[in-house]
Amino acid sequence: MSDVLVGVDVGTTRVKALAVSLDGTVLGEAHAPTPWRYEGACADIDSTVLANVAMYVADRSLDGPGVPDSIRVRGLGVTGMAEAGALLDSSGQPCAPTLAWYDPRGRGDLIRAQVTDEEFWRTCGVRLNSKPSLAKILYLYDAFPESRERASRHLGVADWVVHAMGGNQVTERSLVSRSGLYDVLSDRAWDVATDLVGDLMAPDTIWAGESAGYAGDAAPPRLRGAALTVAGLDHESASFAMGGMRVGVLTDSLGTAEALLQVFAPVDRATMARLAERDVGVGWGVVPGYLCTVGALLTGLSLERMAALLGLTDRDDRRRVSLEALHVDRATVPFHIAEVSHEGLTLSGVTEGLTPALAWRAAVEDLTTRSAELIAFMESVIGPRTEAMVTGGWSHDPTVAQAKARHLGHFTTGSVSEPAAMGAAFFGGIAAGVLQRPGPHDRPVWA
Secondary structure: EEEEEEEEEEOOOOOEEEEEEOOOOOOEEEEOOOOOOOEEOEEEEHHHHHHHHHHHHHHHHOOOOOOOOEEEEEOOOOOEOOEEEEEEEOOEEEEEOOEEEOOOHHHHHHHHHOOOHHHHHHHHHHOOOOOOHHHHHHHHHOOOOHHHHHHHHEEEEHHHHHHOOOOOHHHHHHHHHHOOOEEEOOEEOOOOHHHHOOOOOOEEEOOOOOOOEEOOOOOOHOOOOOOOEEEEEEEHHHHOOOOOEEEEEEEEEEOOOOEEEEEEEEOOHHHHHHHHHOOOEEEEOOOOEEEEOOOOEEEHHHHHHHHHHHHOOOOOHHHHHHHHHOOOOHHHHOOEEEEEEOOOOOEEEOOOOOOOHHHHHHHHHHHHHHHHHHHHHHHHHOOOEEEEEEEOOHHHHHHHHHHHEEEEOOEOOOOOOOHHHHHHHHHHHHHHHOOOOOOOOOOOOOO
């Protein structure tokens, strides 16, 4: 029988899975839309439906053209979004919906009534708003009063999918670090959160790649018996697959959101608060014993909005205008992006002479300058990078690539397809004992 690893990425837009050989060859892949229920800016999902979709996609990846007829799935890792999670009762079944990480209904105000923002930053390493899992649980307790009585556990989305497959109830550190339930530097449940919502953390806290049991009867037959693990935050799993989760390496992931990741040694609470105040999340990463930044910007979303405004809905048209933008002088017009928010862009200086190419160059430069300023702040706190890697869909835009080179100097690019799922597969191999965990200065090496 041929040994195979499976990696699952439970993403905001899609659930993706790869079937991978032990030497890192992709044998099959599958995906399905993440089945959110939308109402305006709000989005939630039935937790059981989400787990079923993840299991279906994982199983379908084994139908790929490169998958041998006779296989054994040795390891299976699950990565995914943070903040979103499943609220479970004492029997391990969901007792409320899963809210999307960006859902605005989280009750941050109830947390703020108990602690200051600075105390939250010093303890949890993230901003105090509607995003952390704690704020979402407080909303669910209000919206579904019976859930307050029934809830006995909260698992992040990837933790939950692993448990739904038959694995143990575990808490993976890079995910729980963004939950608000967890005192990061003390590596335990946060007392204030426990007072607010009860003791909801799983008894076992693991690093990505550590064992979370084995796939059981709840999983599709071809997955049963696979060693399970939670592969951590999707951005970090993707960076890991491309060799970016090493001390000193800055990973600039340019998807719909821009994430700035850098692994570094533990710091004190004051330093953690200083980073969190600027919306640079700090938590344990997928490298055991090391923290990782998650600096977040709306760069990709803002570029999508600019492209739509300019009528550049076709990929070829965007590339044509971007290539033209490399040769225009933006100083000939006063156009610039004045403000960026989740709600949209505030533009200024729309005058005669403004062309799509000029508008695109100005927008790219303004947005990448904001990113460069945040990177400079991060490095002033945790130290300078030794390498830079730029990944994600927008890194292929010619004007974006030029602007990034101007700010970062030399950088490498990642070429791994579905890198978050690929990283999850590698972590599955670590859990199964067939792949070696790399050191904090090393790249992952396939068998």
